[in-house]
Amino acid sequence: xxxxxxxxxxxxxxxxxxxxxxxxxxxxxxxxxxxxxxxxxxxxxxxxxxxxxxxxxxxxxxxxxxxxxxxxxxxxxxxxxxxxxxxxxxxxxxxxxxxxxxxxxxxxxxxxxxxxxxxxxxxxxxxxxxxxxxxxxxxxxxxxxxxxxxxxxxxxxxxxxxxxxxxxxxxxxxxxxxxxxxxxxxxxxxxxxxxxxxxxxxxxxxxxxxxxxxxxxxxxxxxxxxxxxxxxxxxxxxxxxxxxxxxxxxxxxxxxxxxxxxxxxxxxxxxxxxxxxxxxxxxxxxxxxxxxxxxxxxxxxxxxxxxxxxxxxxxxxxxxxxxxxxxxxxxxxxxxxxxxxxxxxxxxxxxxxxxxxxxxxxxxxxxxxxxxxxxxxxxxxxxxxxxxxxxxxxxxxxxxxxxxxxxxxxxxxxxxxxxxxxxxxxxxxxxxxxxxxxxxxxxxxxxx
Amino acid sequence: xxxxxxxxxxxxxxxxxxxxxxxxxxxxxxxxxxxxxxxxxxxxxxxxxxxxxxxxxxxxxxxxxxxxxxxxxxxxxxxxxxxxxxxxxxxxxxxxxxxxxxxxxxxxxxxxxxxxxxxxxxxxxxxxxxxxxxxxxxxxxxxxxxxxxxxxxxxxxxxx
Numbered sequence: 001x002x003x004x005x006x007x008x009x010x011x012x013x014x015x016x017x018x019x020x021x022x023x024x025x026x027x028x029x030x031x032x033x034x035x036x037x038x039x040x041x042x043x044x045x046x047x048x049x050x051x052x053x054x055x056x057x058x059x060x061x062x063x064x065x066x067x068x069x070x071x072x073x074x075x076x077x078x079x080x081x082x083x084x085x086x087x088x089x090x091x092x093x094x095x096x097x098x099x100x101x102x103x104x105x106x107x108x109x110x111x112x113x114x115x116x117x118x119x120x121x122x123x124x125x126x127x128x129x130x131x132x133x134x135x136x137x138x139x140x141x142x143x144x145x146x147x148x149x150x151x152x153x154x155x156x157x158x159x160x161x162x163x164x165x166x167x168x169x170x171x172x173x174x175x176x177x178x179x180x181x182x183x184x185x186x187x188x189x190x191x192x193x194x195x196x197x198x199x200x201x202x203x204x205x206x207x208x209x210x211x212x213x214x215x216x217x218x219x220x221x222x223x224x225x226x227x228x229x230x231x232x233x234x235x236x237x238x239x240x241x242x243x244x245x246x247x248x249x250x251x252x253x254x255x256x257x258x259x260x261x262x263x264x265x266x267x268x269x270x271x272x273x274x275x276x277x278x279x280x281x282x283x284x285x286x287x288x289x290x291x292x293x294x295x296x297x298x299x300x301x302x303x304x305x306x307x308x309x310x311x312x313x314x315x316x317x318x319x320x321x322x323x324x325x326x327x328x329x330x331x332x333x334x335x336x337x338x339x340x341x342x343x344x345x346x347x348x349x350x351x352x353x354x355x356x357x358x359x360x361x362x363x364x365x366x367x368x369x370x371x372x373x374x375x376x377x378x379x380x381x382x383x384x385x386x387x388x389x390x391x392x393x394x395x396x397x398x399x400x401x402x403x404x405x406x407x408x409x410x411x412x413x414x415x416x417x418x419x420x421x422x423x424x425x426x427x428x429x430x431x432x433x434x435x436x437x438x439x440x441x442x443x444x445x446x447x448x
Numbered sequence: 449x450x451x452x453x454x455x456x457x458x459x460x461x462x463x464x465x466x467x468x469x470x471x472x473x474x475x476x477x478x479x480x481x482x483x484x485x486x487x488x489x490x491x492x493x494x495x496x497x498x499x500x501x502x503x504x505x506x507x508x509x510x511x512x513x514x515x516x517x518x519x520x521x522x523x524x525x526x527x528x529x530x531x532x533x534x535x536x537x538x539x540x541x542x543x544x545x546x547x548x549x550x551x552x553x554x555x556x557x558x559x560x561x562x563x564x565x566x567x568x569x570x571x572x573x574x575x576x577x578x579x580x581x582x583x584x585x586x587x588x589x590x591x592x593x594x595x596x597x598x599x600x601x602x603x604x605x606x607x608x
Contacts, residue, residue, distance in 0.1 A: 077469070089535045089574040120469070127482065127519045128531075128575055130588045163467045168478050168517025171573065185474035185509075187516040203472055245579055246537040252579035290536060290574075331578070333537050347536045351573050357516075 005232055007220045007240045008213070009256045012100050018135065020142035023103040031219035032148055035111040036156045039222070044115035048218065050226025052238035057083055057174070057211030058289060058329040060313050064226075069198040070116055071206040079207040080113045080121040082215055083179055087126055087171040089290035089351060090331030093242035094212035096254040098125070098132050101216070102139035106162065108215035110148060111222055113160050116208055120161045123212075124179050127167040136164045171355035175403045176209040178357065189359050190403035213242055234260030237312035241327070247334035248282075250274030263301055263309040273334070280336040284420075287316055288328020290348050291408030293415030294341070295325050321415065340440045341423050345416040346374035352409030363406040366397040370413050377424060380431030387424050391417055451498040457487050461502060473503050477513055481520055490521040518572070526561040526568035528606050531585045534571045537578035542595075546582045547571075549596040553603055566607060 016022035023029070035044055049064030070078060082105070086094040098105055105123070113121045125133050140162050143149045151159045165183055167173050173182045177191035180202050201207020217239060221229050230238045237259035243266070244254045251274040257266060267282070268275045276282050282297040302308060304323040309315050316327045335344070353367035370393055373386050394410035401407070417424060423441040427434040434441075453461060461480050468475040480502065484495050496510040503510075514520045521529065532547055551557060554567055561568040577583045580592035591602060 086576045087574060090537050090578050092576040092578050095576045128585060166479055166482055169519035170517050183475060185477035187512055247540045335540060344536055347539060351535055354573055
């Protein structure tokens with residue numbers, strides 16, 4: 001399979017593609033026609049299962065399986081909720097997709113809602129993206145005027161209403177049960193599971209929550225079939241993935257890559273990131289959003305067994321946490337040798353402390369401690385025992401909270417110490433040099 | 449101080465409430481708080497009480513939500529609220545240096561308002577624009593690829 005197939009972004013550069021008219025001319029909404037006129041909801045679920053597509057929000061759970069868990073009690077409404085609360089540092093792919101191709105998401109929402117038997121579906125967009133909320137609302141109006149939304153869609157008797165809901169600036173609402181709480185007008189406190197949303201979700205009704213990119217893949221799956229989709233990619237990493245790339249690279253931006261693309265090619269070819277900015281070299285990579293383990297350059301390019309790494313769920317996680325990482329949300333952050341790992345880890349810890357909802361003590365207290373200890377190391381007041389203290393706190397948060405925010409806060413700290421312990425030690429031994437802004441441990445020398 | 453929506457905003461609020469299933473009008477809380485902040489610039493406790501009345505919920509249900517979500521300003525703010533991203537990827541692109549410059553330019557620290565009431569500077573977490581950083585947002589508009597020069601231009605433009 002060619003490396004450059006574009007499932008999501010093929011038409012993204014057509015002028016006016018954000019309007020219904022242009023999107024329709026480019027073949028948009030054909031999947032709605034096909035799904036509603038020629039397929040049953042069960043057949044659509046079957047195609048999505050066959051596609052092997054995994055949730056694109058970060059967890060990578062098979063989408064078809066998630067759909068098949070949806071309870072269908074008689075007389076109870078079912079809901080589809082699109083998670084567009086993209087807030088994981090390093091991740092901006094859904095932002096890019098929604099602002100450029102709003103109708104792709106709307107088309108995906110229609111076919112997915114039809115497949116799940118939902119008559120009212122929600123798109124929960126982070127509140128900061130209010131301008132994207134307005135773009136989506138305009139697209140919904142256009143689709144409704146053309147008969148693709150509202151009552152009796154294309155004369156089929158199927159009704160669907162789409163609601164765009166803005167959040168209020170809380171990372172935690174990207175966790176699906178916190179998102180549902182928020183959508184009900186409450187604080188974004190994650191729920192205990194079970195019951196899972198598939199049984200009791202929004203308004204205590206069966207609910208599926210899917211990421212923007214996951215839903216945007218469904219029109220292609222319907223047009224071409226799940227089996228065709230599964231031919232793209234590698235192994236259990238089927239299809240393409242949007243990678244949002246930032247940091248010290250030549251070409252930051254959003255890329256649609258075929259899963260299985262060699263990491264070296266993605267990092268260094270001009271078609272993709274173009275390598276590290278001139279005169280510098282790669283030090284570390286956060287491959288899938290701030291919560292995944294950070295890897296030093298050598299372990300990013302090659303696994304501990306010396307195999308070339310690929311951009312896929314399996315290859316990036318090869319070696320587990322000791323030597324691997326995760327594809328996560330596709331929030332790719334490249335750092336060159338001018339990056340201070342201690343400062344970056346403190347920055348991420350501050351983020352998680354700020355975003356902890358406060359429900360579970362290990363996360364509420366632990367994220368605060370990690371931030372404070374990292375702050376004192378970075379600012380020249382650390383002691384050697386602080387390093388093990390951080391490892392200990394991270395270990396005590398991980399796995400001990402209702403939702404994965406605790407894990408997300410623990411992993412960056414644990415992995416930074418695992419791979420860059422000498423840099424933490426250098427900070428503690430040389431507080432005067434280390435506290436200069438821009439000072440970086442370089443092994444034997446200091447770059448100021 | 450009594451608080452009421454303008455006719456337009458009230459109409460919009462009523463439309464929003466009707467989006468949700470019957471009896472689930474509390475779902476309208478976040479969108480309506482945004483609407484209130486659009487009109488009043490910030491969310492006072494009087495505003496919260498007013499919103500509670502609109503949605504037929506208790507005031508505490510509004511307080512606990514308005515204080516949880518960081519986008520709502522619980523104190524009066526300047527005419528332009530600059531929400532500056534302080535998270536890792538923006539910092540990698542020089543975000544900290546540009547932020548220092550911005551503070552000097554405005555003569556205030558983070559979470560302060562200029563004495564002329566024109567600018568409030570808030571530090572926020574990741575705005576999902578990492579590849580286009582450093583960035584900040586003023587109301588609904590994103591300002592990206594910031595440099596010291598660009599910051600100067602924006603501030604001068606908004607000061608006119």
